Amino acid sequence: AQSVAQPEDQVNVAEGNPLTVKCTYSVSGNPYLFWYVQYPNRGLQFLLKYITGDNLVKGSYGFEAEFNKSQTSFHLKKPSALVSDSALYFCAVRLLNFGNEKLTFGTGTRLTIIP
């Protein structure tokens, strides 16, 4: 069975500092990894994905994520946090040869950027 762990329910970062939101995964095969963000009173929005290739993936709003196969991690990062980055972030995983009906989400990490 595949799974995703987001070990931190809450992450607080000062504005202008770098931020990291952690995600580890477990799948029996090649993973297809995603980050989604949910702003208040909105649905989830796609941020970025990793399929194959370069381990550093760049996405929307200046976010990037690094795929680390040996550590089975896919941490979300941004060099300089903005107050507008405050939101709920979800990591998700599925196998390459399956559709979204097999997509597994984490429990989410609430990111708060402190002015």
Add this chain to the structure above:
Amino acid sequence: ETGVTQTPRHLVMGMTNKKSLKCEQHLGHNAMYWYKQSAKKPLELMFVYSLEERVENNSVPSRFSPECPNSSHLFLHLHTLQPEDSALYLCASSQAGAAGANVLTFGAGSRLTVL
């Protein structure tokens, strides 16, 4: 707007009521999904329709009944719900089978409260 519209945004119902949630996507996608979002839990996939046929039903209680009359519309019919069914219900769509794509586009959700 994300291209996926959900109505109503908020719904309060008694345990004996019958109501429906509606989802409409304007993206030309051919797969639609219902998810349940509860605090501090992973998103729970409830139903998937691909090309208007149901392809996934994750042991959802029969008090939830989906309907997909065409590729643009998805309904979730609710009857004799329980208080623990109170949650945010998210609709999503995607283009099934599209190589390298397959990201989900979510609606803003319907916040359901069962009294």
